[in-house]
Amino acid sequence: MGNRDIKDADTRLQLAWAFILTEWPRLYPNSPLPFLSEVYRSPDLQRAYYAQGRDPLARVNSQRRLVNLAPITEEENRHKVTNSKPGQSKHQSLPSKAIDVLFVKPGTQREISQDINFYKALAKMVRGFNPEITWGADWNHNWRSDDERLVDMPHFEVQ
Known part of the structure:
Protein backbone atom coordinates (compact mmCIF):
# COMPACT_ATOMS: atom_id res chain seq x y z
CA MET A 1 0.00 0.00 0.00
CA GLY A 2 1.15 3.53 -0.74
CA ASN A 3 1.53 6.12 1.92
CA ARG A 4 -1.41 7.87 3.56
CA ASP A 5 0.38 11.01 4.73
CA ILE A 6 -1.67 13.98 3.53
CA LYS A 7 1.44 16.17 4.00
CA ASP A 8 2.83 14.42 0.88
CA ALA A 9 -0.08 15.75 -1.21
CA ASP A 10 -0.40 18.96 -3.19
CA THR A 11 -1.52 21.87 -0.97
CA ARG A 12 -4.92 22.01 -2.71
CA LEU A 13 -5.57 18.39 -1.77
CA GLN A 14 -4.33 18.96 1.79
CA LEU A 15 -6.77 21.84 2.22
CA ALA A 16 -9.62 19.81 0.71
CA TRP A 17 -8.86 16.89 3.04
CA ALA A 18 -8.93 19.20 6.09
CA PHE A 19 -12.28 20.54 4.84
CA ILE A 20 -13.63 16.99 4.39
CA LEU A 21 -12.59 15.97 7.91
CA THR A 22 -14.42 18.97 9.36
CA GLU A 23 -17.52 19.10 7.21
CA TRP A 24 -18.37 15.46 6.43
CA PRO A 25 -19.19 14.45 10.03
CA ARG A 26 -21.22 17.63 10.45
CA LEU A 27 -23.24 17.14 7.24
CA TYR A 28 -23.49 13.34 7.37
CA PRO A 29 -23.25 12.39 11.06
CA ASN A 30 -24.60 8.84 10.67
CA SER A 31 -22.84 7.96 7.43
CA PRO A 32 -19.59 6.10 6.81
CA LEU A 33 -16.52 8.21 7.44
CA PRO A 34 -14.05 9.21 4.73
CA PHE A 35 -10.69 7.49 5.13
CA LEU A 36 -7.54 8.51 3.26
CA SER A 37 -6.38 5.27 1.65
CA GLU A 38 -3.51 6.47 -0.52
CA VAL A 39 -1.46 9.55 -1.32
CA TYR A 40 1.99 8.82 -2.78
CA ARG A 41 2.90 5.61 -4.64
CA SER A 42 6.40 4.38 -5.32
CA PRO A 43 7.28 3.21 -8.84
CA ASP A 44 7.38 -0.41 -7.58
CA LEU A 45 3.90 -0.09 -6.08
CA GLN A 46 2.55 1.48 -9.28
CA ARG A 47 4.16 -1.39 -11.24
CA ALA A 48 2.44 -3.96 -8.99
CA TYR A 49 -0.92 -2.22 -9.34
CA TYR A 50 -0.56 -1.92 -13.12
CA ALA A 51 0.34 -5.60 -13.46
CA GLN A 52 -2.90 -6.70 -11.79
CA GLY A 53 -5.43 -7.76 -14.38
CA ARG A 54 -2.78 -7.79 -17.11
CA ASP A 55 0.00 -10.18 -16.07
CA PRO A 56 -0.08 -13.83 -14.97
CA LEU A 57 -0.95 -14.31 -11.30
CA ALA A 58 2.54 -15.56 -10.33
CA ARG A 59 4.17 -12.40 -11.74
CA VAL A 60 1.56 -10.14 -10.13
CA ASN A 61 2.05 -11.74 -6.71
CA SER A 62 5.82 -11.56 -7.09
CA GLN A 63 5.57 -7.82 -7.70
CA ARG A 64 3.13 -7.45 -4.81
CA ARG A 65 5.58 -9.19 -2.46
CA LEU A 66 8.26 -6.64 -3.38
CA VAL A 67 6.07 -3.86 -1.95
CA ASN A 68 4.74 -5.83 1.03
CA LEU A 69 1.26 -6.40 -0.38
CA ALA A 70 -0.62 -9.61 0.31
CA PRO A 71 -0.96 -12.04 -2.58
CA ILE A 72 -4.20 -12.02 -4.54
CA THR A 73 -6.30 -14.79 -6.05
CA GLU A 74 -6.88 -15.63 -9.69
CA GLU A 75 -10.36 -14.08 -9.36
CA GLU A 76 -8.89 -10.82 -8.01
CA ASN A 77 -6.37 -10.82 -10.85
CA ARG A 78 -9.22 -10.50 -13.35
CA HIS A 79 -9.74 -6.87 -12.25
CA LYS A 80 -7.43 -4.02 -13.18
CA VAL A 81 -6.43 -1.61 -10.42
CA THR A 82 -5.10 1.25 -12.56
CA ASN A 83 -4.65 2.27 -16.17
CA ALA A 121 -21.78 13.55 -1.98
CA LEU A 122 -18.04 13.77 -1.29
CA ALA A 123 -17.28 14.84 -4.87
CA LYS A 124 -19.92 17.56 -4.66
CA MET A 125 -18.43 18.76 -1.38
CA VAL A 126 -14.86 18.72 -2.71
CA ARG A 127 -15.72 20.40 -6.00
CA GLY A 128 -17.67 23.06 -4.12
CA PHE A 129 -14.60 23.67 -1.99
CA ASN A 130 -12.19 23.74 -4.94
CA PRO A 131 -13.42 23.33 -8.54
CA GLU A 132 -9.83 22.54 -9.66
CA ILE A 133 -10.10 19.10 -8.04
CA THR A 134 -11.28 16.37 -10.40
CA TRP A 135 -13.17 13.31 -9.20
CA GLY A 136 -12.15 10.02 -10.83
CA ALA A 137 -15.74 9.14 -11.67
CA ASP A 138 -16.40 12.44 -13.44
CA TRP A 139 -13.31 13.39 -15.42
CA ASN A 140 -15.20 15.80 -17.67
CA HIS A 141 -17.00 17.58 -14.78
CA ASN A 142 -20.52 16.99 -16.10
CA TRP A 143 -21.76 15.14 -12.96
CA ARG A 144 -22.19 11.89 -14.89
CA SER A 145 -20.17 8.70 -14.64
CA ASP A 146 -21.90 6.73 -17.38
CA ASP A 147 -20.03 8.65 -20.09
CA GLU A 148 -16.57 8.02 -18.63
CA ARG A 149 -14.08 5.54 -20.10
CA LEU A 150 -12.63 4.91 -16.63
CA VAL A 151 -14.53 5.25 -13.36
CA ASP A 152 -12.31 5.47 -10.28
CA MET A 153 -14.66 6.54 -7.48
CA PRO A 154 -12.06 6.82 -4.67
CA HIS A 155 -9.73 9.03 -6.77
CA PHE A 156 -9.40 12.83 -6.54
CA GLU A 157 -6.70 14.76 -8.41
CA VAL A 158 -5.36 18.14 -9.44
CA GLN A 159 -3.42 19.20 -12.54
Whole structure:
Protein backbone atom coordinates (compact mmCIF):
# COMPACT_ATOMS: atom_id res chain seq x y z
CA MET A 1 0.00 0.00 0.00
CA GLY A 2 1.15 3.53 -0.74
CA ASN A 3 1.53 6.12 1.92
CA ARG A 4 -1.41 7.87 3.56
CA ASP A 5 0.38 11.01 4.73
CA ILE A 6 -1.67 13.98 3.53
CA LYS A 7 1.44 16.17 4.00
CA ASP A 8 2.83 14.42 0.88
CA ALA A 9 -0.08 15.75 -1.21
CA ASP A 10 -0.40 18.96 -3.19
CA THR A 11 -1.52 21.87 -0.97
CA ARG A 12 -4.92 22.01 -2.71
CA LEU A 13 -5.57 18.39 -1.77
CA GLN A 14 -4.33 18.96 1.79
CA LEU A 15 -6.77 21.84 2.22
CA ALA A 16 -9.62 19.81 0.71
CA TRP A 17 -8.86 16.89 3.04
CA ALA A 18 -8.93 19.20 6.09
CA PHE A 19 -12.28 20.54 4.84
CA ILE A 20 -13.63 16.99 4.39
CA LEU A 21 -12.59 15.97 7.91
CA THR A 22 -14.42 18.97 9.36
CA GLU A 23 -17.52 19.10 7.21
CA TRP A 24 -18.37 15.46 6.43
CA PRO A 25 -19.19 14.45 10.03
CA ARG A 26 -21.22 17.63 10.45
CA LEU A 27 -23.24 17.14 7.24
CA TYR A 28 -23.49 13.34 7.37
CA PRO A 29 -23.25 12.39 11.06
CA ASN A 30 -24.60 8.84 10.67
CA SER A 31 -22.84 7.96 7.43
CA PRO A 32 -19.59 6.10 6.81
CA LEU A 33 -16.52 8.21 7.44
CA PRO A 34 -14.05 9.21 4.73
CA PHE A 35 -10.69 7.49 5.13
CA LEU A 36 -7.54 8.51 3.26
CA SER A 37 -6.38 5.27 1.65
CA GLU A 38 -3.51 6.47 -0.52
CA VAL A 39 -1.46 9.55 -1.32
CA TYR A 40 1.99 8.82 -2.78
CA ARG A 41 2.90 5.61 -4.64
CA SER A 42 6.40 4.38 -5.32
CA PRO A 43 7.28 3.21 -8.84
CA ASP A 44 7.38 -0.41 -7.58
CA LEU A 45 3.90 -0.09 -6.08
CA GLN A 46 2.55 1.48 -9.28
CA ARG A 47 4.16 -1.39 -11.24
CA ALA A 48 2.44 -3.96 -8.99
CA TYR A 49 -0.92 -2.22 -9.34
CA TYR A 50 -0.56 -1.92 -13.12
CA ALA A 51 0.34 -5.60 -13.46
CA GLN A 52 -2.90 -6.70 -11.79
CA GLY A 53 -5.43 -7.76 -14.38
CA ARG A 54 -2.78 -7.79 -17.11
CA ASP A 55 0.00 -10.18 -16.07
CA PRO A 56 -0.08 -13.83 -14.97
CA LEU A 57 -0.95 -14.31 -11.30
CA ALA A 58 2.54 -15.56 -10.33
CA ARG A 59 4.17 -12.40 -11.74
CA VAL A 60 1.56 -10.14 -10.13
CA ASN A 61 2.05 -11.74 -6.71
CA SER A 62 5.82 -11.56 -7.09
CA GLN A 63 5.57 -7.82 -7.70
CA ARG A 64 3.13 -7.45 -4.81
CA ARG A 65 5.58 -9.19 -2.46
CA LEU A 66 8.26 -6.64 -3.38
CA VAL A 67 6.07 -3.86 -1.95
CA ASN A 68 4.74 -5.83 1.03
CA LEU A 69 1.26 -6.40 -0.38
CA ALA A 70 -0.62 -9.61 0.31
CA PRO A 71 -0.96 -12.04 -2.58
CA ILE A 72 -4.20 -12.02 -4.54
CA THR A 73 -6.30 -14.79 -6.05
CA GLU A 74 -6.88 -15.63 -9.69
CA GLU A 75 -10.36 -14.08 -9.36
CA GLU A 76 -8.89 -10.82 -8.01
CA ASN A 77 -6.37 -10.82 -10.85
CA ARG A 78 -9.22 -10.50 -13.35
CA HIS A 79 -9.74 -6.87 -12.25
CA LYS A 80 -7.43 -4.02 -13.18
CA VAL A 81 -6.43 -1.61 -10.42
CA THR A 82 -5.10 1.25 -12.56
CA ASN A 83 -4.65 2.27 -16.17
CA SER A 84 -1.51 4.28 -15.34
CA LYS A 85 1.85 2.68 -16.02
CA PRO A 86 4.73 3.43 -13.63
CA GLY A 87 5.69 7.07 -14.07
CA GLN A 88 2.24 8.06 -15.38
CA SER A 89 0.18 8.18 -12.19
CA LYS A 90 -0.54 11.45 -10.43
CA HIS A 91 0.11 9.51 -7.22
CA GLN A 92 3.79 9.26 -8.17
CA SER A 93 4.76 12.91 -7.97
CA LEU A 94 5.92 14.60 -4.78
CA PRO A 95 3.88 16.38 -3.75
CA SER A 96 1.28 13.88 -4.93
CA LYS A 97 -1.29 15.28 -7.34
CA ALA A 98 -3.81 12.62 -6.29
CA ILE A 99 -5.43 11.08 -3.23
CA ASP A 100 -7.71 8.07 -2.87
CA VAL A 101 -10.53 8.10 -0.35
CA LEU A 102 -12.54 5.15 0.97
CA PHE A 103 -15.42 5.10 3.44
CA VAL A 104 -15.31 3.21 6.73
CA LYS A 105 -18.64 2.27 8.24
CA PRO A 106 -19.23 3.80 11.71
CA GLY A 107 -18.13 1.60 14.59
CA THR A 108 -15.77 -0.47 12.43
CA GLN A 109 -12.13 -0.15 11.56
CA ARG A 110 -12.14 -2.30 8.44
CA GLU A 111 -15.57 -2.54 6.89
CA ILE A 112 -15.59 -0.43 3.75
CA SER A 113 -18.65 1.04 2.07
CA GLN A 114 -18.64 1.14 -1.75
CA ASP A 115 -21.92 3.08 -2.01
CA ILE A 116 -21.65 5.48 -4.96
CA ASN A 117 -23.96 7.94 -3.20
CA PHE A 118 -21.30 8.63 -0.58
CA TYR A 119 -18.74 9.27 -3.31
CA LYS A 120 -21.14 11.58 -5.16
CA ALA A 121 -21.78 13.55 -1.98
CA LEU A 122 -18.04 13.77 -1.29
CA ALA A 123 -17.28 14.84 -4.87
CA LYS A 124 -19.92 17.56 -4.66
CA MET A 125 -18.43 18.76 -1.38
CA VAL A 126 -14.86 18.72 -2.71
CA ARG A 127 -15.72 20.40 -6.00
CA GLY A 128 -17.67 23.06 -4.12
CA PHE A 129 -14.60 23.67 -1.99
CA ASN A 130 -12.19 23.74 -4.94
CA PRO A 131 -13.42 23.33 -8.54
CA GLU A 132 -9.83 22.54 -9.66
CA ILE A 133 -10.10 19.10 -8.04
CA THR A 134 -11.28 16.37 -10.40
CA TRP A 135 -13.17 13.31 -9.20
CA GLY A 136 -12.15 10.02 -10.83
CA ALA A 137 -15.74 9.14 -11.67
CA ASP A 138 -16.40 12.44 -13.44
CA TRP A 139 -13.31 13.39 -15.42
CA ASN A 140 -15.20 15.80 -17.67
CA HIS A 141 -17.00 17.58 -14.78
CA ASN A 142 -20.52 16.99 -16.10
CA TRP A 143 -21.76 15.14 -12.96
CA ARG A 144 -22.19 11.89 -14.89
CA SER A 145 -20.17 8.70 -14.64
CA ASP A 146 -21.90 6.73 -17.38
CA ASP A 147 -20.03 8.65 -20.09
CA GLU A 148 -16.57 8.02 -18.63
CA ARG A 149 -14.08 5.54 -20.10
CA LEU A 150 -12.63 4.91 -16.63
CA VAL A 151 -14.53 5.25 -13.36
CA ASP A 152 -12.31 5.47 -10.28
CA MET A 153 -14.66 6.54 -7.48
CA PRO A 154 -12.06 6.82 -4.67
CA HIS A 155 -9.73 9.03 -6.77
CA PHE A 156 -9.40 12.83 -6.54
CA GLU A 157 -6.70 14.76 -8.41
CA VAL A 158 -5.36 18.14 -9.44
CA GLN A 159 -3.42 19.20 -12.54
